[in-house]
Amino acid sequence: MANNTVAPKSGLRRRIENFFIGLASAYRFVERFFKEVWFPPYEFKELIRQCYQIGYNSLPLISLTGFIVGVVFTNQSRPSLAEFGATSWLPALISIAVVRAMGPLVTALIAAGKVGSSIGAEIGSMKVTEQIDAMEVSATNPFKFLVVSRVLASTFMIPVLVMYTDFVALMGAFLNVNQNELVSMSTFFVQVFDAISFLDISSSLLKSLVFGFTIGIVGCYKGYNSTKGTEGVGKAANSAVVMAMFLIFIEELLALQITNFFRQL
Amino acid sequence: MQNKVIEVRGLKKSFGDLDVLKGVDLDLFEGENLVVLGKSGSGKSVLIKIMVGLLTQDEGSVKVLGQEVKQLNSKALNELRLKIGFSFQAIALYDSMTVRENLEFPLVRNVKGISKAEKDKLVEGVLESVGLIQTINQMPSELSGGQRKRIGIARTLILKPEIMLYDEPTAGLDPITCMDINQLINQVNEEYNTSSIIITHDLTCAKVTGDRMAVLLDGVFGAQGEFEEVFQHATIPSVKSFYDYNFIQ
Numbered sequence A: 001m002a003n004n005t006v007a008p009k010s011g012l013r014r015r016i017e018n019f020f021i022g023l024a025s026a027y028r029f030v031e032r033f034f035k036e037v038w039f040p041p042y043e044f045k046e047l048i049r050q051c052y053q054i055g056y057n058s059l060p061l062i063s064l065t066g067f068i069v070g071v072v073f074t075n076q077s078r079p080s081l082a083e084f085g086a087t088s089w090l091p092a093l094i095s096i097a098v099v100r101a102m103g104p105l106v107t108a109l110i111a112a113g114k115v116g117s118s119i120g121a122e123i124g125s126m127k128v129t130e131q132i133d134a135m136e137v138s139a140t141n142p143f144k145f146l147v148v149s150r151v152l153a154s155t156f157m158i159p160v161l162v163m164y165t166d167f168v169a170l171m172g173a174f175l176n177v178n179q180n181e182l183v184s185m186s187t188f189f190v191q192v193f194d195a196i197s198f199l200d201i202s203s204s205l206l207k208s209l210v211f212g213f214t215i216g217i218v219g220c221y222k223g224y225n226s227t228k229g230t231e232g233v234g235k236a237a238n239s240a241v242v243m244a245m246f247l248i249f250i251e252e253l254l255a256l257q258i259t260n261f262f263r264q265l
Numbered sequence B: 001m002q003n004k005v006i007e008v009r010g011l012k013k014s015f016g017d018l019d020v021l022k023g024v025d026l027d028l029f030e031g032e033n034l035v036v037l038g039k040s041g042s043g044k045s046v047l048i049k050i051m052v053g054l055l056t057q058d059e060g061s062v063k064v065l066g067q068e069v070k071q072l073n074s075k076a077l078n079e080l081r082l083k084i085g086f087s088f089q090a091i092a093l094y095d096s097m098t099v100r101e102n103l104e105f106p107l108v109r110n111v112k113g114i115s116k117a118e119k120d121k122l123v124e125g126v127l128e129s130v131g132l133i134q135t136i137n138q139m140p141s142e143l144s145g146g147q148r149k150r151i152g153i154a155r156t157l158i159l160k161p162e163i164m165l166y167d168e169p170t171a172g173l174d175p176i177t178c179m180d181i182n183q184l185i186n187q188v189n190e191e192y193n194t195s196s197i198i199i200t201h202d203l204t205c206a207k208v209t210g211d212r213m214a215v216l217l218d219g220v221f222g223a224q225g226e227f228e229e230v231f232q233h234a235t236i237p238s239v240k241s242f243y244d245y246n247f248i249q
Helices: A011-036 A044-083 A087-128 A131-137 A142-181 A185-195 A198-224 A230-264 B044-051 B074-081 B099-110 B116-129 B145-157 B175-192 B203-209 B227-232 B237-248
Strands: B004-015 B018-029 B033-038 B059-064 B084-087 B163-167 B195-200 B212-217 B220-225
Touching: A011 A142, A011 A198, A044 A087, A044 A142, A087 A131, A087 A142, A087 A185, A087 A198, A087 A230, A131 A142, A131 B084, A142 A185, A142 A198, A198 A230, B004 B044, B004 B195, B018 B033, B018 B044, B018 B195, B018 B220, B033 B044, B033 B175, B033 B203, B044 B059, B044 B163, B044 B195, B084 B145, B099 B116, B099 B145, B116 B145, B116 B175, B145 B175, B163 B175, B175 B195, B175 B203, B195 B203, B203 B227, B212 B227, B220 B227
Parallel strands: B033 B195, B033 B212, B084 B163, B163 B195
Antiparallel strands: B004 B018, B004 B059, B212 B220
8 A cells, every 4th residue: 555644854855955045045035135135125214324323323323433443453463573673564464454354344233233122123023023024015015114224224324334333443453553652643544544545445345245245135134033922022132243243254254255365466 | 786895604613623703794885983892812813814814714705896805816816915904903003114104005005106296195184184293203102002002003094995894903002092993994985985894892982883783603793783783782681791792891
């Protein structure tokens, strides 16, 4: 007699299946963003509101973190350079480190924690309290209003925040160098700008755009697909941060390889 | 004979292995209040979500104002949705907006070139209809449950719908507020000439607001008719037990 019962899937097989289902769902979400971003109606008012939320409201945290990064990095680098009598290279070393890597990375990680979790939790709670359904039945495209505006705001504001972080970190570094090596501000910043090239600045800004897009789209995706209940909202916020941070590190690695390729040309 | 505004035939919907609707037939006539009763999880909300295209049926036909909902493209579906007001069980007011902004939200997106004066007039008009003009600048979090329900209904009325769908309008409210909401539903029906489907498991709400009842049991309608017809002469044990349970409550 034929056995018609279906054998239960093993845990590993189910996890692999779920992984690919999740990947396909994320791909469709990103694809929908790129389809919808070009066509009206454009939610300018919501975009401005989100830029304010993401940009202006992140300033205190970004300022403090950027300043501390500048001071600590300068302090930690001094002894190594002092061994070779090369403390005069501090401004150049700091500017390269801050502009190429630390500014974008620190800003993106802070924003992933602050902005990514807030987007994930906000959209997640809107989903579970039927606010997204309410938008849909009032003939408004919730994807455009909630997702497109937040992803664009995050993509535009993270590079601005990165430039600001670079400036604050360099100011922190300058105060430290000024106290210890008695270097004037003009000398410090001449050395800073001598050390960095157009490629450093442009690659830093380009990868910041990618980081911003990642933070926005991951937060929105996790919130938009959160399951019912408050537990789902918490999970959406948490996984938005974890996933965004993970992707940011991978993107940083890829950006480094690409920039190095151009540097060697 | 009255016109049918909603016509449902052989509607089936499953979620995984769970068959929620197993062949539902339903008509809503112009100007009537139809109450759909049933236990929690019996598929009442699923039924009205299919009517506005928030969910899609597996089988069967759902015609709203003569249009087959499943076959509409997104533009036509949005045009149809403007003629339907949907009051959610969870109320679904936008937390980050004031009452005024909540009410303006569907207006500014769907009425092209509306002036500020017209917008204010419409917003104040519906708020007066639900008796909450004083809350116009408050945030949803500052309102009571009953007030939030009323504002939710006001938001659906702003586009002057032809059909109102209420999902558990009295759930989680005290008996006095429930009566206020029941009266508001009747008032909306008279003032705005709407046809309504009221989803509830509250028999008082059903008796006060409904012209006709339909009891959803195990995925199909077990009984349909006027209140007395359905309950006081109930022959189906599960319909009788539903009445008895509410009576005891």
